[in-house]
Amino acid sequence: MQVTIYLTEEDSYLLRLLDEGSHRERMSRSAFILSIIEEHFEKGRRLGEILIDLGVLSEADLTHALELQKETFAEKLLGDVLVSEQGVEEEEIARALTIQRRFTESARQA
Numbered sequence: 001m002q003v004t005i006y007l008t009e010e011d012s013y014l015l016r017l018l019d020e021g022s023h024r025e026r027m028s029r030s031a032f033i034l035s036i037i038e039e040h041f042e043k044g045r046r047l048g049e050i051l052i053d054l055g056v057l058s059e060a061d062l063t064h065a066l067e068l069q070k071e072t073f074a075e076k077l078l079g080d081v082l083v084s085e086q087g088v089e090e091e092e093i094a095r096a097l098t099i100q101r102r103f104t105e106s107a108r109q110a
Contacts, residue, residue, distance in 0.1 A: 043103040047078055050096040051088070061086055 007015065022032035042050055048062040057065075069081045079097065082088040 038099065039103055042099050045100065045103075047093075047096055047100060050099050051082070051092065054092065054096060056088060056092045056096070057082070057086070 018029055018032060022029050025032060025035070027035065042053065045053070048057065048066070051057040052059060052062060065078065065081050065086050068085055069076060069078055073081050073085075076084075079088075079093040083090055083093060
């Protein structure tokens with residue numbers, strides 16, 4: 001996917017901030033922009049919401065898994081229920097947890 005961003009001279013400070021941030025984080029400009037966007041949309045989200053955003057689950061699948069967890073698998077974590085009962089791949093759970101942890105930890109540090 002290619003995205004084009006048009007900036008004016010008035011926006012030059014944004015490019016400076018972008019360059020400083022990407023250098024500090026040791027990322028390319030595009031990776032840094034995507035991390036900012038991801039943080040904006042995923043900060044404070046719960047595991048199931050992130051999985052929906054990633055296209056792994058539908059809202060109906062999440063609702064069903066939460067009901068299963070509540071009624072049958074109270075001792076299991078939601079991720080475990082999703083893997084065993086909904087066929088979600090462990091790698092997808094791990095990706096969503098990584099996203100969730102990244103923004104939970106950054107909120108605690110702030």
